[in-house]
Amino acid sequence: MHGVPEDSLWQVVHSVGDWPGPPAVIANAIWRPIQGSNLLDNVAWAMEMTSYVGEAFGARSVVCTGGPGTALSVRVYNGYDSVADWQERTAAVAADAGWQDRMQAVTAIADGSTLDTGLIRRIV
Amino acid sequence: MYLWNREMFLSPAHLNEGVAGLVDAVTHVNSVSDYEFRVWATVLGTFGRVGVGSTCEDFGAFSDEMATRGMEDEVFRAKVDAVGQSMAGNPEDSVWNILHTTGDAYEVQPVIAIIDNRLEVDQMPGAVMGSIDMADYLNGLTGTAVTVAVSQWGTGPSVRMMFGYDSVGQVQERTAVATADPGFMERAKAFQNDVGRSIESRSSVLRRIA
Secondary structure, three states: OOOOOOOOOEEEEEEEOOOOOOOOEEEEEEEEEOOOOOHHHHHHHHHHHHHHHHHHHOOEEEEEEEOOOOOOOEEEEEEEOOHHHHHHHHHHHHOOHHHHHHHHHHOOOEEEEEEEEEEEEOOO | OEEEEEEEEEOHHHHHHHHHHHHHHHHHHHHHOOOOOEEEEEEEOOOOEEEEEEEEOOHHHHHHHHHHHHHHOHHHHHHHHHHHOOEOOOOEEEEEEEEEEEOOOOOOOOEEEEEEEEOOHHHHHHHHHHHHHHHHHHHHHHOOEEEEEEEOOOOOOEEEEEEEEOOHHHHHHHHHHHHOOHHHHHHHHHHHHHHOOOOEEEEEEEEEOO
């Protein structure tokens, strides 16, 4: 190990799409509310956004809130069949006006400097 | 077109063997891969920072090839284990969607300068437009090949400008021309006014070593 492992516990508050099993690839985003905003506004935004993308594009998404160690954090992760599936769906969503409007709106309540994103491949 | 990067930091105690090991690993990869990988080292920025880069049309196929190599190519795995002894930390991967190029941006140039701006989501459209305008202007002014690319996953919302040069001397010469030019200064000021302050901004100059 190069450092100390980091454990976290997340409460799933919203799920969109079919999850027949663990996906092959996950895109993950974690952020905290901007000062003056609150967690519930961010959770509500994430739930509405994932529902929209699920209905419009068939995306599989989960919204979580952080527990001890990650308090006041919101997490959204999306499942994909492959990296190619992620690439194709991400390009389609990014070109959608509804998605763009929602992404513009979130900047009023989310602290962009805390945004941590990643794309991970399941190996087991 | 996508630009894939792996950024690494070599331990100060193992700089030479780290560079040699990395070049050896990348040379092997280039002998078996469908893609061409290049190795870059710092001219300006943190010394010991090295990068591996490649371009691809389909990142899914590219990523799958790398994953397969990492699991099945025993020669590659041994080279990775060897060079890992010289690393000061874990590599950082990113993939950038190339939106705009000027000049011979896809040709392999010996020296590149990179500016990365991490932004809020609502700053992205203005930053992209401003960067493209600046790229076209600088290409007209100095002939510099410029690439504008964006990234989100793994980096947060970010815009990258990448400038290609024949030499470090050309970086110096063309930077002096640009910063003395009123049109460049106007655009730089307009960019700042229209886009606002970045969450984080980073610049570097790199030299290709393999």
